[in-house]
Amino acid sequence: MNISFTKKQEEYIARQVESGDYQNNSEVIRDALRLHSIYREKVINDLRTEIEKGWDGPDSKKTLEEIIALKKNK
Template identity: 70%
Template sequence: MNISFTLKQEEYISSQVKQGDYQNASEVVRDALRLHEIYRHKVIEDLRAEIAKGWEGPTSERSVKDIIKAKTAKRER
């Protein structure tokens, strides 16, 4: 597998290795992927929890047009 990094990413990876936080670039990338997986899982769980709140909560009396109108007015302030 070949992976391309930006110059900024390469510099960051190199700095992590130079600082002694990791033994090589592969460790940095593996750690980043583990953290990304944890982060992504948390985001999905949080979104599911918010969706569940919406489904389980009270029904709104406002129409979609009312909600859009209120959001538009709020932005214009």
């Protein structure tokens, strides 16, 4: 597998290894992927919860556009 990183990402990875928190670049990437997986699962679960609230809640008189605008302003 061949992966390309930006200069900024390479510098970040190098700093993590230099800090002593990781032994090598691969550990940094594996940890990043693990954290991404956890984050993604949380986002999906949060969305499911909000969808269930919507289905189970009372009908709204607001339009979809109004609801989206309200969520964006939070």
